[in-house]
Amino acid sequence: MSDSGEFDLIANYFTHRWPSRDDVVLGIGDDAAILTPAENSQLVIATDTMVADVHFDQQTPARAIGHKIAAVNLSDLAAMGAEPAWLSLALTLPKVDEEWLNGFSHGLREICEYYDCQLIGGDTTKGPLSVTVTAHGFVPADHALRRDQAKPGDWIYVTGTLGDAGLALAAQQQRVQISDAHYRRVLERLYFPTPRVAIGQSLRDIASSAIDVSDGLLADLRHILKASNVGARLAVDELPLSMALTESVNEEQAIQFALTSGDDYELCFTVPESKRGVFDTLMSRHPAKPTCIGRLTNEPHKIRLEHDGERWQGQLEQHGYEHFRTA
Ligand code: ADP
Numbered sequence: 001m002s003d004s005g006e007f008d009l010i011a012n013y014f015t016h017r018w019p020s021r022d023d024v025v026l027g028i029g030d031d032a033a034i035l036t037p038a039e040n041s042q043l044v045i046a047t048d049t050m051v052a053d054v055h056f057d058q059q060t061p062a063r064a065i066g067h068k069i070a071a072v073n074l075s076d077l078a079a080m081g082a083e084p085a086w087l088s089l090a091l092t093l094p095k096v097d098e099e100w101l102n103g104f105s106h107g108l109r110e111i112c113e114y115y116d117c118q119l120i121g122g123d124t125t126k127g128p129l130s131v132t133v134t135a136h137g138f139v140p141a142d143h144a145l146r147r148d149q150a151k152p153g154d155w156i157y158v159t160g161t162l163g164d165a166g167l168a169l170a171a172q173q174q175r176v177q178i179s180d181a182h183y184r185r186v187l188e189r190l191y192f193p194t195p196r197v198a199i200g201q202s203l204r205d206i207a208s209s210a211i212d213v214s215d216g217l218l219a220d221l222r223h224i225l226k227a228s229n230v231g232a233r234l235a236v237d238e239l240p241l242s243m244a245l246t247e248s249v250n251e252e253q254a255i256q257f258a259l260t261s262g263d264d265y266e267l268c269f270t271v272p273e274s275k276r277g278v279f280d281t282l283m284s285r286h287p288a289k290p291t292c293i294g295r296l297t298n299e300p301h302k303i304r305l306e307h308d309g310e311r312w313q314g315q316l317e318q319h320g321y322e323h324f325r326t327a
């Protein structure tokens with residue numbers, strides 16, 4: 001419910017020249033949307049919130065906030081192997097700021113266009129800046145990727161490169177010094193993450209488990225280890241690192257970023273030995289080609305970090321970001 005007249009205008013912002021889909025019977029404008037789910041499929045639904053001064057700061061461009069709140073939700077769908085279809089948006093704004101709304105809606109619309117999603121409704125309220133998106137998608141019945149089906153011996157993979165968003169944040173907070181060119185590169189990764197939607201879907205009958213890396217590789221991999229009751233051996237010298245990262249910090253720091261910093265929105269997943277051949281062929285030409293970084297073990301919940309086959313001697317200073325973490 002809106003609490004002032006001008007807030008009523010906001011839904012108009014999200015309708016003019018936005019993409020529409022055939023499976024939306026009724027979109028924005030009524031009390032609720034009416035949708036036709038695809039046949040023989042299951043609905044997959046994810047929600048994420050970003051709050052000002054918690055998930056982003058004052059200098060974050062509105063377009064980045066619009067992009068990212070959609071991207072992180074599509075990243076969750078990707079980690080389930082789902083095809084995205086519909087988004088809804090809950091917006092809490094301190095005031096009606098046209099410039100901000102322009103930027104924000106632009107960022108959100110770009111994602112809707114690229115991934116063929118339709119914004120089907122939402123809510124607008126007055127209060128401290130916060131944005132919430134719910135993403136709805138489909139998987140063929142019983143073919144979703146989950147966290148609880150991994151087995152000892154499965155290979156561990158990760159898409160793209162790790163640690164870039166963390167480096168951007170560290171540079172922004174002046175915890176590290178990096179070149180302008182590298183800063184631009186990694187800031188793009190922090191502000192405009194790419195959800196691995198196509199890879200997620202192509203992993204459906206291949207991966208034994210999957211998760212998206214939002215809190216840091218170790219923190220997120222641990223969720224798979226817990227759900228599947230397995231352990232992992234990781235080769236830290238195999239972690240996929242960008243040139244921006246390796247040229248900005250020393251090797252140990254680069255590994256720390258890759259293992260523990262969040263916001264990368266890459267996929268981490270496991271592939272059984274029997275599916276590895278099919279998988280390698282399928283992925284050989286992919287731009288965010290997954291890298292094999294280790295293997296699951298039968299030691300529940302244990303993560304062993306190795307460098308050139310020996311136990312890694314490096315230190316881990318940061319941890320995956322957790323809200324409400326107790327010391
Ligand atoms: P109601 O009081 O019935 O909830 P609203 O004024 O909140 O009606 O919303 C009117 C229409 O605009 C609804 O279809 C709703 O889904 C849509 N809407 C409102 N806010 C947003 C938003 N931020 N993004 C997308 N759609 C919105």
Ligand code: MG
Nearest residue numbers: 001122123124
């Ligand atoms: Mg409402």
